[in-house]
Amino acid sequence: MPQIALELLRLLAQDAPAEQLDASARELAADDPATAAAARELAMRVRAGVDASRRREAELSALVETARELASRSDPGAVLEAIVQRARALVGADVSYLALHDPDRGDTYMRATAGSVSARFQALRLPLGAGLGGLVAQTERPYWTPDYPTDDRYRHTTEIDAAVAEEGLIAICGVPLLVDGAFVGVLFAANRSYRPFRRDEVALLGSLGALAAVSLVQSRRAAEAAAALDALSAAHGGIEQAAAAHDRFTALVLAGGDVADIAAALGEVLGCWVVVLDDEGVRLAGHGAAPAPGEGVDPLAEAPAVRESEGTGRLAAADGLWAVSVTAAGQRLGTVALGGRDALDAGQGRTVERAAMVTALLLNLRMRAAEAERRTRTELLGDLVARPAGATADRDLVQRGKLVGARLTAPHVVAVVHCAPERRRAVAFAAASGAALAAEQGDAVVVLVPGEDASAVADDLARRLGGVEPATVGAAGPVVPARGLAGAHAEARRTADALLALGLPGRGAAAADLGFAGLVIGGERADVDGYLDRVLGPLADYDDRRGSDLVGTLAAWFATGGGHRAAAAELHVHPNTVAQRLGRIGALLGPDWQEPERALELQLALRLRRLRVNG
Incomplete structure (x- = not known):
């Protein structure tokens, strides 16, 4: 052997x-x-x-x-070609193809292929529910088969079967392309011989499909933005201004420009100041000598032109100010306001409206990107919180953390934030500043912050996140997230619950800050072992390493009223031995161990320990 x-x-x-x-x-x-x-x-x-x-x-x-690769491509056709080529290579398929949803006809149509040789197959349309692809489109779930021609689970049609036979396909796997719950199309991988697709291959194709759906939608919107900018330039009254708007806006949008860049370009083209407000009247960007925002509600948000445009959705003018609502898919995202110039002619008015359209596209893209990142971070944080403490570092979790800028192998503090339910999303967003991850989890907000000082993190979060409505923060750590957060998360939640039970809303603390008060309030979930380790851990560790009895000496000293001789008699040792041990205890616990508050904690911990040992 x-x-x-x-x-x-x-x-x-x-x-x-x-x-x-x-x-x-x-x-x-x-x-x-x-x-x-x-x-x-x-x-x-x-x-x-x-x-x-x-x-x-x-x-x-x-x-x-x-x-x-997909992010580097702006042309929708190039994105589609890249998707099917990647799908074919990743899954090791003979053929890969992508069918897009046609909402007008209620079916899907072949849009891009890799490895296909049949013109009939490349022109195929798939009605909802027909064939494997039609079933994927109808249910928005993945399906796969090792032998499609003989698989009676699918509704075969003469047109589909003839096209599949001409291409020579046998094994087929299809996954839906979804963006924010909206169906975009179906991505397929197929072989010309019998092949049972493994579940990990289906999952890989699904992951590629998720990337493909987002990239496809983004490339479409970029193309729409370019088309909108072309229309903006064509409607402009002056050739010079039209050229400037076209060149600048196109370059800005397609190069990743933000709302501030569009505001600046519009202001320079029209020779005026420009301010972009969000849907709550908060300034997102500005250019030129705009009126000061002042304190409280921004005066621009209350201006008559802004209010009128909110109601009509069109360009409005009043008191030397022009405003147009920024809307996308029927949702109002904000307002573009401008002034500091003479009246706008018809062409300049259309320029402002087109600029608002481009701003809407940018805000919509930013909102969707933020939502996608929020979901990614929420799912990652949920997986970390569910992972038992002390587990081996998970490579997949570490890689997912890197993709969102979180170093999950470094020490972090876990915080649980209690606040009003309607404030949780805003609190999670505000907490993300300086945090590795922050997301709503159940009835609280969970925040993961790089560092090792749980008390400092709790204080900082409670101060930053509080306001008219308090935010109560319990923290625990440090802990390495990749090894699991379940234990630290439970301790942080117990601490936050204890703060509320003690009547201390709006405060932040770690478990060690509450001492025995947190232990008492903790009820059935009280972490007695953790409390004993925090209070007596240095002495117990020393005893385990040296074979000494510092814990017993401290218990005897308290039990005899702090007398060296009485404690020595209790322990059957010389008084000098007790004095030496007390000196060592002071070195391990710190010089304040005999102060009333600290002494009370020590006596309570000693009594709990004795009950544990004798119980």
């Missing part, structure tokens, strides 16, 4: 393939077949685990590279 095990370990260390491991195990099985079989089974399991981990790492890298 040792010889078999050593040989298999050597092969594993050399990264030998499974076939070589199997062959070597069989060669060595002559003397002890049963033992060799067990060793072979263990070695093959280790090999399979290593292969699976490498495959997952390669898939993640491929998806990240795919996201970079």
Whole structure:
């Protein structure tokens, strides 16, 4: 057995393939077949685990590279071609293709293919519910089959079956393309021979489909923005102004410009000041000598022109100020206001309205991107909170953290924030400043902050997030997030609950700050072990390492009223020994250990410990 095990370990260390491991195990099985079989089974399991981990790492890298490639393309046609080429390569399929949803006709139509040779197949339309792709479109769920022509789970039609037969397809897998719950199309991978698709392959195709859906929608909107800018330039009254607006707006939008860049460009084209307000009247951007916002409600938000435009959705003018609402998909996102110039002619008015349209596209893109990132962070934080404390660092979680800028292998503090339900989203957004992750989780907001001082983090969050309505913060840590946050999250929640039970809303604290008060209020969820470790841990650790009895000495000293001789008699040692031990206790606990408040904590912890030991 040792010889078999050593040989298999050597092969594993050399990264030998499974076939070589199997062959070597069989060669060595002559003397002890049963033992060799067990060793072979263990070695093959280790090999399979290593292969699976490498495959997952390669898939993640491929998806990240795919996201970079799709983000670099602005033409919808180029994005579609890149998607099907990537799908074919990632899944190892003979053919990949993408069908887009046609809301006017209520079906999907073939839009891009890779590896296809049939013109009939490339022109195919899939009614909802018909064939595998039509079922994916109808249910918005993935489906796959190793042998489509003979699979009676799907509603076969003459047109679909003829096109599939002409292409020679046998195995087909399709996943839906969804963006914010809206159906965009179906992404397929197919083979011209029998192939049972594995679940991890379906999941990989689904992940690519999610990236593809977002990239496709973004590229469409970029094209729409470019078209809107073309229309803006055409409607402009002056050739010079039209050229300037077209060149500048197009360059800004397609190069990733923000609302502030559009406001500045519009102000320079029309020679005026420009302010962009959000839907709550808060300034998002400005250009030129606009009126000061003042304190409280911005006067521009209350201006008659702004109010009129909010009601009509059109350009309005009053008191030397012009305003037009910024809307997208029937939702008002804000207002573009401008002034400081003479009256606008018809062409200049259309310029302002077109600028508002471009601003709406940018705000809508920013809102959707923020929502997508919020969901990503919420899901990651939920997975970390659900992971048991002390688990091995998860490579997938670490990589997901890197994608959102969080170093999950470094020390962090976990905080739980209690606030009014209607404030949770705003509190999560405000808490994200300086945090690795912040999101709503159940009836609270959970925040993950880089650092090691839980008390300082709790104080800072309570101060920053409080206002008219208080935010109560319990914190725990430090902890390495990739190893699980379940324990730290539970401690932070207990601390936040204890603050509310103590009548201290709007305060921030770590468990150590509450002392025995947090333990008492904790009820059935009280963390007695954690409390004992915080209060007596340094002494207990010292006793375990040195074989001493500092805990017992401290208990005897308190029990005898703080007298060295009485404690010595209780312990059956010399008074000098008690004095030496008390000196060591002071060095471990700090010079304030005899102060009334600290002494009370120590006596309570000693009594709880004695009850634990004798109970």
